[in-house]
Amino acid sequence: MNKNNHKIFITRNLPERGLNLLYQNFGDENIKIYEGETPIPYEELLQEVSGIDALLCLLTDKIDAQIMEQAGPQLKIIANYAVGFDNIDIAEATRRKIIVTNTPGVLTETTADLAWALLMASARRLGEGERLVRASQWAGWNPTLLLGMDVHGKTLGIFGMGRIGQAVARRALGFNMRIIYYDINEPKLSPDIKATRVDKETLLKESDFISIHCPLTRATYHAFGIEEFKKMKRTACIINTSRGPVIHEEALVQALNEGLIFSAGLDVFEKEPEIHPDLLNCPNAVLIPHLGSASVETRSRMAEIAAKNIIARLNGQIPPNAVNPEVL
Numbered sequence: 430m431n432k433n434n435h436k437i438f439i440t441r442n443l444p445e446r447g448l449n450l451l452y453q454n455f456g457d458e459n460i461k462i463y464e465g466e467t468p469i470p471y472e473e474l475l476q477e478v479s480g481i482d483a484l485l486c487l488l489t490d491k492i493d494a495q496i497m498e499q500a501g502p503q504l505k506i507i508a509n510y511a512v513g514f515d516n517i518d519i520a521e522a523t524r525r526k527i528i529v530t531n532t533p534g535v536l537t538e539t540t541a542d543l544a545w546a547l548l549m550a551s552a553r554r555l556g557e558g559e560r561l562v563r564a565s566q567w568a569g570w571n572p573t574l575l576l577g578m579d580v581h582g583k584t585l586g587i588f589g590m591g592r593i594g595q596a597v598a599r600r601a602l603g604f605n606m607r608i609i610y611y612d613i614n615e616p617k618l619s620p621d622i623k624a625t626r627v628d629k630e631t632l633l634k635e636s637d638f639i640s641i642h643c644p645l646t647r648a649t650y651h652a653f654g655i656e657e658f659k660k661m662k663r664t665a666c667i668i669n670t671s672r673g674p675v676i677h678e679e680a681l682v683q684a685l686n687e688g689l690i691f692s693a694g695l696d697v698f699e700k701e702p703e704i705h706p707d708l709l710n711c712p713n714a715v716l717i718p719h720l721g722s723a724s725v726e727t728r729s730r731m732a733e734i735a736a737k738n739i740i741a742r743l744n745g746q747i748p749p750n751a752v753n754p755e756v757l
């Protein structure tokens with residue numbers, strides 16, 4: 430039990446599995462949860478963090494030097510409820526000896542499932558078909574209605590061959606696809622994946638589908654702009670389940686409208702929840718609201734992991750998912 434009365438602030442109501450662990454370890458009186466349904470306003474977060482020992486936050490919360498300063502020197506851990514952590518100033522946290530943790534592993538297969546759903550939907554024009562049927566505009570079977578692209582036997586290009594990229598590659602094997610990938614590092618591929626590492630140019634030119642799975646960094650910001658789209662096949666589809674700013678949204682709109690590529694399947698956007706207004710009018714874009722890890726089981730496991738990281742850190746142990754372990 431929490432002999433030190435450690436204070437924890439959680440920026441949104443999370444699945445019980447994680448919250449119960451925290452209540453059991455630290456007591457209800459030491460845990461405060463922001464009850465809003467939308468991200469906590471920055472100014473309110475600033476007030477709430479004052480004096481806390483642990484912050485459990487979401488990818489929608491910008492955690493910068495000011496938040497860390499306001500929290501105070503007793504802040505020991507920032508546990509992000511996501512695998513991506515581009516919302517947190519890691520260098521600043523490290524400088525202040527604050528451990529940052531994420532939730533890797535548990536959402537790999539769930540996110541790969543969603544990437545695959547987007548790939549299929551954008552190849553076979555499911556969004557357009559659904560809209561047609563719901564608008565009662567379907568006039569019956571037609572030999573040329575909504576013709577899409579075959580998926581089986583094609584070339585899948587994976588941009589970022591980490592855990593999620595490899596899980597997507599594994600799904601492609603069932604569709605008899607050739608798999609190529611681009612990654613700045615040479616990843617250790619699991620032996621069941623047959624994939625060839627190529628340069629970015631080759632990935633752009635040879636892929637029928639490009640699925641993005643890199644983290645958002647300075648190097649990957651706007652990695653896909655108009656020059657990249659011009660190099661892609663006119664029949665290609667691009668899928669993004671990583672972070673919105675990896676794609677230059679305005680350039681994507683141009684590429685979709687001018688037929689530089691066939692379609693896009695997007696789970697993430699440059700300025701979520703805002704979406705470029707012209708993208709909303711592109712019939713060949715399948716757009717969904719950042720659902721990568723959104724399954725009942727996975728969101729529950731993510732809450733458990735975030736809680737376990739906090740419990741370990743506040744008990745003086747090494748949290749299992751530190752992204753800046755050099756602090757310890």
Ligand code: DGY
Pocket residue numbers: 488510511512513514536671719720721722723
């Ligand atoms: C993550 O964990 O980074 C995902 O984007 C959440 O869905």
